[in-house]
Amino acid sequence: MELLVRPSTAADIAAVDALLARAYPKLLKHDYAPSVLVTALPLISRAQPALLTCGTYYVAEGDGAILGAGGWTRDRSLKELGHIRHVVTDDRAVRRGVGRAILSHILIQAGAAGITELECWSTFTAEPFYAAMGFRSEGPMEVALQPGxxxxxxxxxxxxx
Incomplete structure (x- = not known):
């Protein structure tokens, strides 16, 4: 499959929003309790317009559709540190190189921008993928989504x- 990885724009917000809303519930259901997903999915399965238009968020297009998305942002305090942001692969396109294409692009672009280290807050589901891409685990954490x-x-x- 031929993939085009490009910076996302405001025109991609609806497509990325739909991708997140469709893929995250299906991909995460085997690794998280329903009680976790019922509160978290409405918060994490939405496109963030500011992120999609920041210049370091990308979409992967193939087969006439957006099949994946993800990006990085620079840490506010440590300018050489970057953070992997909101990576998703269409649940119908997993294991077809979409995630690898997005993350490879992120690594190249972040390195070219002077980032020397990337941090990722991985889902349990994606941990093996990030490990295969050279990330090392530092252990479990809790991501605060909203108070409580x-x-x-x-x-x-x-x-x-």
Whole structure:
């Protein structure tokens, strides 16, 4: 399958929103309790317009559709540290190179921007994928989504230098 990875734009917000809303519930259901998903999915399965238009968020197009998305942002304090952001692959396109294409693009672009280390707050589901892409686990963590709502994750890192 031929994939085009490009920066996302405001025109992609609806498609990425639909992708997140469709894929996350299906991909995460085997690794998270229903009680976690019922509170977290409405918060994590939505496109973030500011992120999609920041210039470091990308979509992967193939077969005439957006099949994946993800990006990175620079840490506010440590300018050489970047954070992997909101990576998703269409649940109908897993294991077809979409996630690898997005993350490879992120690694190249972040490195070119002077980032020397990337941090990722991985879902339990995606931990093996990030490990295969060179990230090392630093252990479990809780991501605060809203007051009283957190999401279990795995903190992972990769050096780019």
């Amino acid at each position: 709502i957190s999401f279990p994750a795995i903190r992972m890192r990769q050096s780019l230098s």
